Amino acid sequence: MRKRNLNYDRNIDVSAYDATNDLDPGLDDAPASARMRRRRSDTDPAPRSRGRMTEEARARLVAEREAAAVDDGPPTGYRWTTWDDPGGHGPEPYPSWLVTDLAAVDAEFGVLKTGKEADVFLIERGVPDGAGSAGSRCLLASKRYRSADHRLFHRDAGYLEGRRSRRTRDQRAVENRTNFGRNLIAQQWAVAEFDALSQLWTAGLPVPYPVQHLGTELLMEFIGSADGQAAPRLAQLRPEPDQLADLWRQLHDALVLLGRNGYAHGDLSAYNLLVNDGELILIDLPQLVDVVTNPQGQEFLRRDVKRICEWFVARGMDPDLAAADRLTAEVLEEAGAS
Numbered sequence: 452m453r454k455r456n457l458n459y460d461r462n463i464d465v466s467a468y469d470a471t472n473d474l475d476p477g478l479d480d481a482p483a484s485a486r487m488r489r490r491r492s493d494t495d496p497a498p499r500s501r502g503r504m505t506e507e508a509r510a511r512l513v514a515e516r517e518a519a520a521v522d523d524g525p526p527t528g529y530r531w532t533t534w535d536d537p538g539g540h541g542p543e544p545y546p547s548w549l550v551t552d553l554a555a556v557d558a559e560f561g562v563l564k565t566g567k568e569a570d571v572f573l574i575e576r577g578v579p580d581g582a583g584s585a586g587s588r589c590l591l592a593s594k595r596y597r598s599a600d601h602r603l604f605h606r607d608a609g610y611l612e613g614r615r616s617r618r619t620r621d622q623r624a625v626e627n628r629t630n631f632g633r634n635l636i637a638q639q640w641a642v643a644e645f646d647a648l649s650q651l652w653t654a655g656l657p658v659p660y661p662v663q664h665l666g667t668e669l670l671m672e673f674i675g676s677a678d679g680q681a682a683p684r685l686a687q688l689r690p691e692p693d694q695l696a697d698l699w700r701q702l703h704d705a706l707v708l709l710g711r712n713g714y715a716h717g718d719l720s721a722y723n724l725l726v727n728d729g730e731l732i733l734i735d736l737p738q739l740v741d742v743v744t745n746p747q748g749q750e751f752l753r754r755d756v757k758r759i760c761e762w763f764v765a766r767g768m769d770p771d772l773a774a775a776d777r778l779t780a781e782v783l784e785e786a787g788a789s
């Protein structure tokens with residue numbers, strides 16, 4: 452049990468922000484409004500006495516429980532920073548915005564998006580008053596792969612072919628889809644996406660910085676505004692012609708650089724691209740495909756490019772500029788596969 456000298460505001464009930472799809476947590480307002488709701492106003496009726504416990508006895512009990520909560524760890528919705536937990540860290544040098552102080556606390560501000568295979572949560576990692584680098588904070592996105600019984604990943608089949616586990620017990624569990632096996636698949640996806648992001652970040656691709664992986668959870672840079680508003684997906688935008696041309700240029704450059712590193716996204720669509728302040732960011736990369744060694748690599752690349760070119764053309768891009776065949780050929784040449 453770790454004890455830290457905490458002085459966070461324990462009136463915040465972050466669970467109030469949970470389980471809302473596409474939630475805009477309004478980070479600056481959320482804790483304040485939660486506090487407002489939980490504070491009694493003078494006009495509220497006084498609480499009725501329960502049983503034979505006096506007000507004084509109840510106050511003492513509350514104080515004891517609060518003291519115990521400080522000793523045992525952060526209250527519901529909080530956890531100690533996981534920075535020192537076993538599991539990989541993202542590539543060094545760490546970005547300057549990343550809080551690596553072990554006195555930090557992770558506060559969860561609800562679901563950003565529930566997906567078919569994973570749920571993405573908004574986390575604030577911050578250092579409480581009176582500890583280490585007090586006041587420093589950063590926002591993280593936590594992608595938690597599902598392992599529940601009724602979920603089967605649509606990407607499992609190809610993935611499992613490529614990655615035979617050396618531990619036969621694990622392999623059998625995966626093939627038989629036991630609970631243990633399902634959890635293992637979810638963990639493998641988290642590791643695969645973490646590795647892909649690490650490699651692409653280092654190569655200079657526009658992807659979220661991978662902070663850590665912890666079992667079935669991947670922690671990464673939150674793409675959005677400082678107040679917790681997630682960047683929109685490209686699919687949600689109706690860009691003006693200039694903006695569209697600029698986004699196309701960014702997409703082209705990213706796919707060419709990806710090709711130069713030997714890869715295709717593998718599940719590219721306007722839903723797996725975020726646009727943050729005009730900057731295009733590639734997300735959702737656990738199935739990153741090697742275009743040279745994967746027998747289906749070129750096929751995946753063709754599908755990716757065709758789908759995204761169709762989106763740009765449907766939004767008004769000149770089809771001669773957003774030509775799928777030409778871009779595919781260019782990427783293959785960069786990858787040395789043409």
Ligand SMILES: Nc1ncnc2c1ncn2[C@@H]1O[C@H](COP(=O)(O)OP(=O)(O)OP(=O)(O)O)[C@@H](O)[C@H]1O
Nearest residue numbers: 564566567568569571592659672673674681734735
């Ligand atoms: N780093 C991030 N910063 C901000 N938002 C993010 C981040 N990563 C993911 N999201 C949000 O969560 C959504 C789902 O993420 P992602 O596509 O990686 O997961 P998924 O399980 O494949 O979801 P889906 O089934 O919807 O494709 C994204 O469309 C985006 O809105």
Ligand SMILES: [Mg+2]
Nearest residue numbers: 566722723735
């Ligand atoms: Mg996705």
